[in-house]
Amino acid sequence: xxxxxxxxxxxxxxxxxxxxxxxxxxxxxxxxxxxxxxxxxxxxxxxxxxxxxxxxxxxxxxxxxxxxxxxxxxxxxxxxxxxxxxxxxxxxxxxxxxxxxxxxxxxxxxxxxxxxxxxxxxxxxxxxxxxxxxxxxxxxxxxxxxx
Amino acid sequence: xxxxxxxxxxxxxxxxxxxxxxxxxxxxxxxxxxxxxxxxxxxxxxxxxxxxxxxxxxxxxxxxxxxxxxxxxxxxxxxxxxxxxxxxxxxxxxxxxxxxxxxxxxxxxxxxxxxxxxxxxxxxxxxxxxxxxxxxxxxxxxxxxxxxxxxxxxxxxxxxxxxxxxxxxxxxxxxxxxxxxxxxxxxxxxxxxxxxxxxxxxxxxxxxxxxxxxxxxxxxxxxxxxxxxxxxxxxxxxxxxxxxxxxxxxxxxxxxxxxxxxxxxxxxxxxxxxxxxxxxxxxxxxxxxxxxxxxxxxxxxxxxxxxxxxxxxxxxxxxxxxxxxxxxxxxxxxxxxxxxxxxxxxxxxxxxxxxxxxxxxxxxxxxxxxxxxxxxxxxxxxxxxxxxxxxxxxxxxxxxxxxxxxxxxxxxxxxxxxxxxxxxxxxxxxxxxxxxxxxxxxxxxxxxxxxxxxxxxxxxxxxxxxxxxxxxxxxxxxxxxxxxxxxxxxxxxxxxxxxxxxx
Numbered sequence: 145x146x147x148x149x150x151x152x153x154x155x156x157x158x159x160x161x162x163x164x165x166x167x168x169x170x171x172x173x174x175x176x177x178x179x180x181x182x183x184x185x186x187x188x189x190x191x192x193x194x195x196x197x198x199x200x201x202x203x204x205x206x207x208x209x210x211x212x213x214x215x216x217x218x219x220x221x222x223x224x225x226x227x228x229x230x231x232x233x234x235x236x237x238x239x240x241x242x243x244x245x246x247x248x249x250x251x252x253x254x255x256x257x258x259x260x261x262x263x264x265x266x267x268x269x270x271x272x273x274x275x276x277x278x279x280x281x282x283x284x285x286x287x288x289x290x291x
Numbered sequence: 292x293x294x295x296x297x298x299x300x301x302x303x304x305x306x307x308x309x310x311x312x313x314x315x316x317x318x319x320x321x322x323x324x325x326x327x328x329x330x331x332x333x334x335x336x337x338x339x340x341x342x343x344x345x346x347x348x349x350x351x352x353x354x355x356x357x358x359x360x361x362x363x364x365x366x367x368x369x370x371x372x373x374x375x376x377x378x379x380x381x382x383x384x385x386x387x388x389x390x391x392x393x394x395x396x397x398x399x400x401x402x403x404x405x406x407x408x409x410x411x412x413x414x415x416x417x418x419x420x421x422x423x424x425x426x427x428x429x430x431x432x433x434x435x436x437x438x439x440x441x442x443x444x445x446x447x448x449x450x451x452x453x454x455x456x457x458x459x460x461x462x463x464x465x466x467x468x469x470x471x472x473x474x475x476x477x478x479x480x481x482x483x484x485x486x487x488x489x490x491x492x493x494x495x496x497x498x499x500x501x502x503x504x505x506x507x508x509x510x511x512x513x514x515x516x517x518x519x520x521x522x523x524x525x526x527x528x529x530x531x532x533x534x535x536x537x538x539x540x541x542x543x544x545x546x547x548x549x550x551x552x553x554x555x556x557x558x559x560x561x562x563x564x565x566x567x568x569x570x571x572x573x574x575x576x577x578x579x580x581x582x583x584x585x586x587x588x589x590x591x592x593x594x595x596x597x598x599x600x601x602x603x604x605x606x607x608x609x610x611x612x613x614x615x616x617x618x619x620x621x622x623x624x625x626x627x628x629x630x631x632x633x634x635x636x637x638x639x640x641x642x643x644x645x646x647x648x649x650x651x652x653x654x655x656x657x658x659x660x661x662x663x664x665x666x667x668x669x670x671x672x673x674x675x676x677x678x679x680x681x682x683x684x685x686x687x688x689x690x691x692x693x694x695x696x697x698x699x700x701x702x703x704x705x706x707x708x709x710x711x712x713x714x715x716x717x718x719x720x721x722x723x724x725x726x727x728x729x730x731x732x733x734x735x736x737x738x739x740x741x742x743x744x745x746x747x748x749x750x751x752x753x754x755x756x757x758x759x760x761x762x763x764x765x766x767x768x769x770x771x772x773x774x775x776x777x778x779x780x781x782x783x784x785x786x787x788x789x790x791x792x793x794x
Binding site: 149159163166167170174177182183184187190198221233236240245248251252255271275281282286288 | 747750
């Protein structure tokens with residue numbers, strides 16, 4: 145099993161376990177039918193069971209992909225995606241200060257420079273034009289207060 | 292014949308230079324709004340509503356329905372070009388259109404989908420004109436058990452969207468159902484898992500699809516270092532006007548999609564999204580090359596596109612004849628009808644027939660304008676993509692972030708979009724199908740509500756599902772779909788084993 149799949153399954157299992165426990169706060173049945181806890185509890189349990197089955201099935205098909213060197217290589221390959229996601233999470237946190245486009249511009253420039261191989265001037269220019277177009281459509285035309 | 296003469300009166304009202312200009316502009320605006328991730332028909336109509344304040348009823352309604360129709364055409368553009376569906380029904384378009392784009396046939400995918408959308412829209416309009424009162428009269432016989440079973444039939448198509456691993460498909464389906472349980476429970480009135488106030492209304496479906504398909508694709512392409520090589524901007528008619536072979540391949544799926552889209556569009560609450568998923572599943576089921584689905588199959592593109600556009604006039608049927616809005620877009624249209632001083636309901640065609648027929652005539656005109664404009668604009672869209680191909684990742688990221696922001700004018704939906712973007716990336720990386728997940732997110736809340744209402748109606752007994760003739764028929768249909776899928780999979784596996792005995 146790949147490390148990324150393990151991360152996916154463990155995260156979803158954790159999410160399902162939390163919802164399963166919290167669905168106990170809602171009634172499972174009512175006088176003439178089912179309560180609001182019926183669907184979340186059953187589907188949380190089903191998700192956990194199916195996740196476990198996938199893990200067991202994958203263990204049988206273990207290959208060299210789980211060897212340390214393969215994991216290292218895979219992580220290096222996944223680094224651009226992981227870094228881009230991390231940058232976007234950080235930028236969204238900064239967006240709570242008021243501006244959406246400024247943090248977004250910073251992320252886009254970093255992605256341009258480090259992952260798309262653009263020069264600094266090209267990165268600044270291309271992304272400024274892109275965000276100007278986005279601003280014109282969303283803010284000026286559609287009156288959506290994105291700044 | 293009476294319908295035709297009424298339609299002619301409607302055309303008489305609509306064919307003024309001002310109204311023609313309004314309809315053309317509405318189609319174009321709808322196309323652009325529909326293409327923007329995060330903005331669908333509801334947003335398009337809502338944004339245009341203030342513009343109708345000074346207009347006559349017929350002009351105002353022509354503007355709104357033109358935008359509605361235009362968004363359905365526009366949703367497919369970003370779905371095909373950058374795998375970021377502009378609205379929910381365009382998810383299926385992305386499944387087949389984007390692989391065609393990756394093979395260098397994006398312009399052709401846009402051309403085929405424009406023609407299919409036109410045929411679907413026209414078929415839906417013909418049904419709206421001739422059969423509206425007749426068909427709508429049957430919709431009142433459907434109750435909670437029938438609606439639940441219709442949703443369950445939709446969910447049963449998970450088996451057809453499953454891909455290679457049924458286990459993974461069921462896993463993501465269950466996850467989709469769990470995601471859909473956030474927010475208000477409309478049967479009991481209780482609020483589930485609202486950790487922050489923004490979750491009281493649940494997780495916004497549009498933020499989910501923007502993240503899952505738009506950002507997820509960007510992250511995956513950054514890892515795989517995928518680069519589009521579309522060449523320099525150029526103009527070639529052969530690139531985007533479908534030829535005889537493409538049209539031949541698309542003809543039957545387009546007709547099937549038109550019928551299905553109109554029928555499902557009529558059912559209130561089902562809407563274009565459910566219709567496109569069902570049609571895609573149907574096309575895959577009856578295809579001679581089901582293994583090509585997901586790799587750029589024309590029938591998988593044309594059918595759902597026709598369905599999507601046929602559902603628009605279909606959803607107007609219960610709105611006009613019964614006053615029941617069948618979708619988010621028609622709910623806003625209902626508000627517009629009331630705003631213009633009309634009384635939606637069974638008497639609308641009698642009391643405001645001239646305006647309603649003018650609106651229908653406007654829709655017919657809009658459909659022709661939209662075909663022309665969408666075919667003619669394909670080189671613009673494709674060449675725009677060629678121009679930005681070196682910075683495509685950032686363009687998609689910007690559209691995803693701003694699109695998610697525009698849903699509630701706050702960064703909350705950007706967080707949601709990011710979470711589902713990472714999920715989409717991990718799904719794609721590890722071969723987990725996204726179709727069943729989205730299907731569950733769309734259908735599960737409706738299915739849960741109708742299921743619990745139906746059981747309450749049956750006073751705690753599930754026998755209500757087999758006691759009513761229509762629900763029993765749908766139940767049998769669902770059993771047939773599941774049995775057919777299981778049988779088909781077993782047969783395919785047996786054939787594979789016969790061909791490769793060492794497996």
